[in-house]
Amino acid sequence: FDEVQTGWGMSGRLWAHELFDLPSPPDVVTWAKKAQNGVLFVSEELATFFQEEKKFNTTWEGDSVGMVRLLALLDKLDLEQVRRTGERAKAGLEALAREYRAILKNVRGVGVMLAFDVMRADWCDTLRDRAFRRGLILLPAGExxxxxxxxxxxxxxSIDEALSILRLALEDIAGQRATPEPTTAVEVRVGTLAVPLDTIETAVLTAENFERYKLQIFAIEQARYGDMTQYPPDVLRAGRRPLLQFPLETLEATIANPRAIGLALRDRVSDRFVAYALGSSLENHDEEGVTSDPRFGDNNTFYLQALATLPTVQNGIELENALLDSLRDRAVAAGFEFLSTLIESRLRDTGPEWIKSAEVLERIDNYLQSGTAFVYVQAPLQPVAEAEPAAP
Structure with missing residues (x-):
């Protein structure tokens, strides 16, 4: 066991391996860092091997003063204090996860080794930066x-103060007080005109061609969900800018997933994309509602992650429905049996019949403080077979 980080009480036990139901003690345990020494414990079976001269490298190698400090602290370790500290911090993090569930989730850990997930990688960086600016240091672990x-x-x-700082940083994200990074995407407009369906062609998005189309796709996403003018006046007066817009990196990651499906509608007159939809297998995603989806883990459900039409197109609903129907056909052809998505609740009234009749699994009245209601819905893609009549 490598107990360099977990050892010496970090988990609420002297050694983290004590938390596991091991059939026998470990053969090797390493311990360092906070001990200001490099320590190696071995079983009697391995002791002979280590009695021979070996070369070891440690950060605190040869530091006799560090050894003295360690000896002075051996009797001062209070594991009950470690557990109390960790329980208070974990309870506070769990409360924040309930309050800001669209941003923070999956609080976990033992003792004072705690962590949580942030819904999106770009939010993770922003949250860490905003917390640091207020005096709280958070270490990343992955994206x-x-x-x-x-x-x-x-x-x-001090625990309460740290949690208060984290709450303010979360509010920065929820209210979008953090300054967004500038985008290099081109602004695409086709004018406030109707785009007849007979002038539309469908483009299939793939991992191979997404590099060529991504700026046009992102321009649609930005125009639909990144424009402040579409949000209610009370949201804008409060200084908030909801984060409904997906970052380009997220779209790129999704199209690279196995079994990803992406479609875009191109206006042949202007030669510009006016709508797009993108998603992949449900298990590739972790957006709001995904992990509680009853089909999660069945590997038979397509998750529609992103759907947007240019707000300047007058017949946007007509294009939206045509896009949804095309996407459904693609998902059926790919072998998916169900489709799940977190979408604007208005689509329950304006969408195709199979969306209107989809089962609502969750409703979020003010998603990401946008003033817009969203619903998590699931629809079967394959027709339900009727039972054969019983033989007379």
Missing amino acids: RVLRFYPRYDTEPS
């Missing part, structure tokens, strides 16, 4: 995970 490691003897008031 969408932040660690929360208080000291063993952190005072309850």
Whole structure:
């Protein structure tokens, strides 16, 4: 066991491997860092091997003063204090996850080794930056995970202060007070005109051609969900700009997934895309509602992650429905049996019949404080076979 980070009480036990139901003690345990020494524990079976001269490298190698400090602290470790500190911090993080569930989720950990997931990688970087500017240091672990490691003897008031700073940073994201990064996407407009369906052609988006089309796709996403003018006046007066817009990196990651399906509608007159839809297998995603989807893990459900039409197109609903129907046909051909998506609730009234009749699994009245209601719905893609009449 490598106990360099977990050892010496970090987990609420002296050694983290004590939390596991091991059939026998470990053969090798390494311990360092906070001990200011490099320590190696071995079983009697391996002791002979290590009695021979070996070369070891440690950060604190040869530091006799560090050894003295360690000896002075051996009797001061209070594991009950570690557990109390961790429980208080974890309870606070879980409360924030409930309040900001569209941003933060999956609080986990033992002792004072705590972490949580952030829904999107770009939010993770922003959250860490906003917390740091207010005086709270959060360490990343991967693209969408932040660690929360208080000291063993952190005072309850300091834990509460750290959680308050994290709340303010989360509010920065929820209210979009953080300054967004500039985009290099071109602005595409086709004018406030209707685009007849007979002038539309469908383009299939793939991982291979997405590089060529991505700026046009992102321009649609930005125009539909990144324009502040579409949000209610009370949202704008409050200084908030909801984060409904997907970043380009997210769209690129989705199209690269196995079994991804992407479609775009191109106006042949202007030679511009006016709508697009994109998604992949449900198990590739972790947006709001995905992990609680009853089909999650069945590998038979397509998740429609992104759907947008240019708001300047007068017959946007007509284009939207044509796009949804085409996407459904593609999903059926790819072998999917169900389609799930988190979409604007208005589509329950304006969408195709199979969307209107889809089962609503969750409703979010003010998604990401946008003033817009969203619903998580699931629709069967294959017709339900009728039972054969019983033989007379």
